[in-house]
Amino acid sequence: MFEDHKGKPFDTARPLNYATSNIISSIVYGSRFEYNDPRFKEMVRRANQSICIVGSAQIQLYNMFPRLVSWIKNRQLLLRNVEMTIRDVKALVKNLKETLNPSVCRGLVDRFLIRKEKEEDSCVKDTPYNEKNLIFTITNLFAAGTDTTATTLRWGLLLMAKYPHVQDQVQEEMSRVIGSRQAGVDDRKNLPYTDAVIHEIQRLANIVPMAIPHKTSRDVTFQGYFIKEGTTVLPLLTSVLYDESEWETPHTFNPSHFLDKEGNFFRRDAFMPFSAGRRVCLGESLAKMELFLFFTFLLQRFRYTPPPGVTEDELDLTPAVGFTLSPSPHELCAVRRQ
Numbered sequence: 092m093f094e095d096h097k098g099k100p101f102d103t104a105r106p107l108n109y110a111t112s113n114i115i116s117s118i119v120y121g122s123r124f125e126y127n128d129p130r131f132k133e134m135v136r137r138a139n140q141s142i143c144i145v146g147s148a149q150i151q152l153y154n155m156f157p158r159l160v161s162w163i164k165n166r167q168l169l170l171r172n173v174e175m176t177i178r179d180v181k182a183l184v185k186n187l188k189e190t191l192n193p194s195v196c197r198g199l200v201d202r203f204l205i206r207k208e209k210e211e212d213s214c215v216k217d218t219p220y221n222e223k224n225l226i227f228t229i230t231n232l233f234a235a236g237t238d239t240t241a242t243t244l245r246w247g248l249l250l251m252a253k254y255p256h257v258q259d260q261v262q263e264e265m266s267r268v269i270g271s272r273q274a275g276v277d278d279r280k281n282l283p284y285t286d287a288v289i290h291e292i293q294r295l296a297n298i299v300p301m302a303i304p305h306k307t308s309r310d311v312t313f314q315g316y317f318i319k320e321g322t323t324v325l326p327l328l329t330s331v332l333y334d335e336s337e338w339e340t341p342h343t344f345n346p347s348h349f350l351d352k353e354g355n356f357f358r359r360d361a362f363m364p365f366s367a368g369r370r371v372c373l374g375e376s377l378a379k380m381e382l383f384l385f386f387t388f389l390l391q392r393f394r395y396t397p398p399p400g401v402t403e404d405e406l407d408l409t410p411a412v413g414f415t416l417s418p419s420p421h422e423l424c425a426v427r428r429q
C-alpha cells in the first residue's frame with residue numbers, strides 16, 4: 092500500500108492499521124482479510140473510533156457521573172459501535188463454527204469452540220468457555236492489538252521523517268548487518284541501534300499514558316497514603332516514561348537512552364510502555380515482535396520525508412488525545428529505496 096502512493100504524501104494510519112489488524116485476525120480467526128473487504132474496513136474504523144471516544148472528555152465525565160450523563164452523544168456512539176462489532180464477530184464465528192474441523196485448528200476461535208463443545212458434552216457447569224466470553228475475547232484482542240501497534244509504528248515513521256540523521260543510522264546499520272534480505276526476530280540482537288530506536292519511539296510516544304484503570308482488591312497503604320478497597324487506581328505510565336531522574340533527556344527523542352558507551356543495547360527498568368505486574372499487557376511479546384518486523388521492513392524499503400514544502404522542524408509531535416495517544420493527523424512521503 093505504501094508503494095501505491097509512488098513517493099507522494101499520504102496518511103500512514105490506514106495501511107498500518109490494516110496490517111496490524113490482520114496479524115490479530117490471523118491469530119484469532121486463522122485467516123487474514125482483504126484490505127478492500129467492507130466488513131474488515133468497518134471493523135477497523137469502529138475499533139479506532141471507539142478508542143478515540145473512550146479518551147474523550149464526555150466519556151471521562153460519564154465514568155465519574157454515570158447516572159447524570161448517560162445520554163451523552165459519545166456514549167451512544169460507543170454503544171452502537173459495540174453492538175455492530177458484536178454483530179460482525181458473531182457472523183464470523185458462525186462461519187467458523189459451520190466449517191469447524193477438530194483435527195485442523197485454524198486459530199483461537201477454533202480452539203475455543205472445540206473446548207466449549209467438549210465442556211458442554213461433559214455437562215461442565217459455570218465454564219468460562221461460553222459464547223459471551225468468546226465474543227468479548229475476540230473484540231478485546233482486536234481493539235487492544237490493532238490501534239496500539241499501528242499507532243506506535245505511525246509515531247516511528249513520523250520520528251524518522253523528523254530526525255533524518257537517526258533514519259540514516261538505522262538504514263546504515265540494517266544494510267551493513269542484514270543487507271537486503273528481510274529481517275527476522277533473531278536479527279534484533281545484531282541491530283543494537285535499531286533496537287534502541289524502537290524502544291525510544293515507544294518511550295517518547297507513550298501511547299497508553301494512563302494504562303488501564305484498576306481497582307484495589309483490599310485496603311492498602313502505599314507510600315504513606317491509605318487507599319480503600321474498591322478504589323479506582325490509574326497507573327500513570329507517563330510518570331515513569333518521562334521520569335527526570337531516570338532519563339537523561341526525558342522529553343527529547345534520544346535513542347542513546349538505550350545504548351551504552353560501546354553502542355550496545357541495554358534495557359532500562361523505567362521502560363514500561365506495557366505497564367507492569369500481574370495485569371501487564373497480554374500482547375507484549377507479540378507487539379515487540381510486530382514492531383521490530385514491521386519497522387525494519389518499512390525502513391529497509393522506504394525513505395520517509397515530510398511532504399514537499401514542509402520542513403522537518405514543522406512536523407508536529409503534539410499527540411491527538413484519545414484513550415491512546417496517536418500522532419496528530421499528518422502525511423508523509425515514502426520514497427522507495429531498493
Ligand code: HEM
Nearest residue numbers: 235236239240243299302303364365366370372373374378
Ligand atoms: C505497542 C503495542 C502495545 C502497547 C504499548 C500496549 C500497552 C498495554 C498497556 C499499557 C496495557 C494495560 C496494562 C495494565 O492494565 O496495567 C495493556 C493491556 C492489554 N493489552 Fe496491550 N499493548 C500493546 C499491544 C497489544 C497487542 C498486540 C495485544 C494483542 C494480543 C494486546 C493485548 C492486551 C490485553 C488483552 C490487555 C489487557 C490485559 C489484562 O487486563 O490482563 N496489547 N496493553
